[in-house]
Amino acid sequence: MSEVEVHVLASGSKGNCTVIKKENSVILYDVGISCRRIVNGLKDLHIDMQEIEGIFISHEHSDHICGLKQILKKYDIPVYTKQHTWREIQDKLMVPKEQLIPLTKGSLTLGRLTVEAFSVSHDAADPIGINVFGGSDKVTILTDTGTVNDEILGRLDDTTLFVLEANYDPHMLKFGPYQPFLKQRVASELGHLSNEMAAQTLLMMKRPKFMQVILAHRSENNNNPVLVTRTIGQMLVDGGVKIGPEMKLQHGQPNEIISMIGGKRK
Ligand SMILES: [Zn+2]
């Protein structure tokens, strides 16, 4: 199959990892689950860990990096991230320097995939989201951001395969179990996107005729699948989006593999 494939292996505060593949080019975005789980998840997709051409890291929070040390012990895979993030990771994990490559401006091509990073708004050293271009598809992964500013919005133009954060429901967050400082952190501009903000993002962005969306990084305390479907679905319908013909929406359990296959139409 020559289409771009996106497989979310895990998503949420207990760990994040996404596979992006086109033909024999495969990259990982975040490795916040154990090396063993990643290897097994890849096996389910008939991908060998040896095929991974690069690992991209969004930011240094442990739900995005906790498998990295073990991976680097066992495999010789280059890891790309921003300079400041790279320093934080070295301090946290004591990983060997040689495998970490600082991401600079511009794009990076690994086989059939071209990757561009962009800055997001989160309480980390230098957090990023990514665009990945392959054939007629544009993949965007945007999680762990407290806001979608104009600069981020511009990066979403014509995304055909979108992994988008829908972290919390404001009402559940407000009346939920978190300490006040943590509630404030989640809802701040350096926190996470709510269901409403995810829907607004989809409504505001320049959309292609058909796009696929995986709603990701859902909070287990401050959100649930029913609210994600109801709130976002309703806002999109009210905004004039034809769900089905124009947009396919998916979300699932934190540990379940959720996939999107690109190409003209699916
Ligand atoms: Zn984070």
Ligand SMILES: [Zn+2]
């Ligand atoms: Zn996170």
